Amino acid sequence: MTPFVLVHGAWGGGWYWRNVSRSLRQAGHTVFAPTLTGLGERSHLGHADIDLDTHVQDIVQLLHYEDLQDVVLVGHSYAGLVITGVADVAANRLARLVYLDADLPEHGESRFDLQPEARAWWEERAQEGDGWRVNLDLPEEVMIEIIPDPVVRRWYLERSQGQGQPIGTLRQPVQASNPMGQAIPRTFLGCAQDVLGMRAGLCGRMAQRAQAKPEVRYEELEANHFAPVSAPDVVASALLGQID
Incomplete structure (x- = not known):
């Protein structure tokens, strides 16, 4: 039985792993899908001082208090930064890192280093969101192709719309200098289907970076x-398939 910890990306929450978690549990594994501070059901805890360290500590604390060992730690999108930071301070609890179409940073890189072309947009939107958070506002017509099932699409939009991603999480560089953390096996799962031009931007660049690293197992998902x-x-x- 392998423990999986699933970490959501920007504007998300543990809720969006619902069906993934169900399948993993049906296969006999332990699954945790925590929600990061200031998002999802913890959105009422949001404040201007939330940064990447806050979200790293969310996961480190979970690993400690649940006494988890040999964990497959999965990060989607923005959470690639989070799991990289977790590996730096809790390497002894981890068996593998899995980057699901995620940020794949080097030591000292922030999301803004990985995606400098988007920084001005984020900063401007943050000024509209109490000066520190960026709200998601994807119209349903944009999501029809992305999530074709209308019931699932509505479920997703009801929970993601209006979420405020603390901009401090994107400004702060990740710490990833611990040799033990760097030695943890890594997998990058690239999502091949292009939506919203993502393959030409950050997602495509991260996939290319992963493929250029011999220590990273690269797989592509349809x-x-x-x-x-x-x-x-x-x-x-x-x-x-990541269970060794």
Whole structure:
């Protein structure tokens, strides 16, 4: 029985792993899908001082208090930064890192270093969100192709719309200098289906970076960037394939 810890990306919550978690549990594994501070059901705890360290500590504390060992730690999108930071301080609890179409940073890089072309947009939107948070506002017509099932699409939008991603999480560089953390086996699961031009931007660049690293196992999924919601069976199958 392998413990999986699934970490959501920006504007998300543990909720969006619902169907992935169900499949992993049905296969006999322990699954935790925590929600990071200031998001999802913890959005009422949001404040201007939330940064990447806050989210790293969310996961480090979970590993400690649940006494988890040999964990497959999965990060989607922004959470690639989070799991990289967790590996730096809790390497002894981890068996593998899995980057699901995620940020794949080097030591000292922030999301803004990985995606400098988007920084001005984020900073401007943060000024509209109490000066520190960026709200998600994807119209349903944009999401029709991304999540074709209308019931699932509505479920996703009801929970993601209005979420405020603390901008401090994107400004702060990740710490990843611990040799033990760097030695943890890594997998990058790239989502091949292009939506919203993501393959030409950050997602495509991160996939290329992963493929250029011999120490990273690269696999491609027939899914789009929203795979935890739009293709949960594909994601669950790929995660089960990471058990060594």
